[in-house]
Amino acid sequence: MNLTFLGTSAGSPTAERNVSSMVLDLRQERGKLWLFDCGETTQMQMQKAKFSLAKLEIIFLTHLHGDHVFGLPGVLTSRSLMQNQSPLTLIAPKGIKQLVETVIEISYSWLTYPLNIIELEENGIVFEDNQFQVEAKLLKHRVPCFGYRIIEKDLPAQLDIDKLKQANIQAGSYYSDLKKGKTVTLDDGRIIRGVDYQSKVKKGKKLAILGDTIPCQASIELANDVDLLVHEATQENALKDKALERGHSTTIHAATIAKQAKAKRLIMTHISPRYSLNDNKKLVNEAKSVFVNTEIATDFASFHV
Template identity: 35%
Template sequence: MHVTFLGTSGAIPTTERNTSSVLVRREGERFLFDVGEGTQRQMMRYGTGFDVSHVFLTHLHGDHVLGLPGLLQTWDFNDREAALAIHTAPGTKPAVENLVTAAGTRPSYPVRVDEVSPGSVALGGDDFEVRAFETEHRTRSVGYALVEDDRKGRFDRERAEELGVPVGPKFSKLHDGQSVELDDGTVVDPEQVVGDPRPGRRVVYTGDTRPTDAVERAAEGADLLVHDATFADEDAERAPRTGHSTAREAAELAASAGVNRLALTHVSSRYGGYAGHLGEQAREVFEDAFVAEDGQGVDVPYPDAD
């Protein structure tokens, strides 16, 4: 799994930071979370590819959605045929439909807009889900958690051979959870040769939000948490008034949720070209925090990766 930060600025873009967008590539699929103005150019600039199957919108403030009409039109110019699903917060479907037709016509390829409520599954795959969770902003909003299923335990080939299991199809049956019978009538059960299930990966994207219990629950044990960090300590009084978080608040939530890494994003333009102090303030609370930069890519390994 690979995460590319396409836009890390707050409401106003800067020369260094575009408005909000994050692309996640998983097992050949690409998912786009928020589509701030200029997102399609960022996709070109950073070489993420355009083969996106699902777009997930956290809320309808312009810095998170104004790139959608242009991206839809570019796909049309490129003769896209594949269907696109756009997921959005409750009560926002009509407005998103207006964005889809902002140029006066509908795309020639199928576009579906689905509203997703907190606690629901926005997208269910064979071995993963994208779940919506409640966030606290100044409008109807949700965050998203991409959660993989547990994987099979490791197969102990050496132990299987010690038990007399011949190399071949019986190995696969055991790894799939089926008992096998040997030629002498001995039955070997999966738990004898297969370890405990191994956890999948979890990537959580909050969009704009205050730090809340609901966000913390969604982020529990995340391999990567991408959290609103609009303000530094010196402007902390603005955070609750505007429905945002400080870098320190994001770090406190990350520590409580036991996440592996914290990416700070949605950085206010007031900090210009330097946002290093946000990272410094966050790392006073949570060591594995960093300020995301436009174009930065982050690999998300399995928790048990060597």
């Protein structure tokens, strides 16, 4: 799976950065896209990145501040202009249902597909099927704000067909038993164990996408041992008092959370408009003084998980 940033600015867009939004590309795993946050012009950014609204399966919002949600009405209503639309799930803090219903009503818009809205008020598992589990935890911001931990479940062992062919074991009805790890007797009398012809279990990936927050225990728990951590870094460390006062983190805060959580990789986003892309190196180097495997997101940057 790949994570593509559609917007990386905090508060308001700049000439170089749009506001918060990112796509988790699961087309290879499940043929779908998951959207995290939906700042203004998100649908335009999706078009530029060649992501189809029709592929959206779930939209996760961290909180309801405008730079994370003002693009939502456009995404929802534009999706209705497409044919053969599948259901869409929207997961966000309480209040999102009122926002969506109000905008649809007063703008005389409509939705042509089932929209399932899940409002969050407490920590818990917000999505789970046989492939993925998503956990949400309340962070510490000026308004209710959640972070998400996305876990790809381990892929079960598969039959090693090449190894079977090398042993001159041709396809047959016993393949289903071998796949389950059972011992079978072949037509030629050989007794073989399924476990000897199975590939290793493929470990699933883990990532954490955190909303706006000051450092807190929930961030560490969500980011524990993840392959990729997305954490806001609104300000440089010299402005830490300003960041904390407004419910935000600095580069050093983000790096410290990554280190404490034993994350494998940190991607910083939600960068204050005071910084241009020319400041990226300074911000990254500051974070690297605490956590070496740190990068900074730019619009349309894509990271493999």
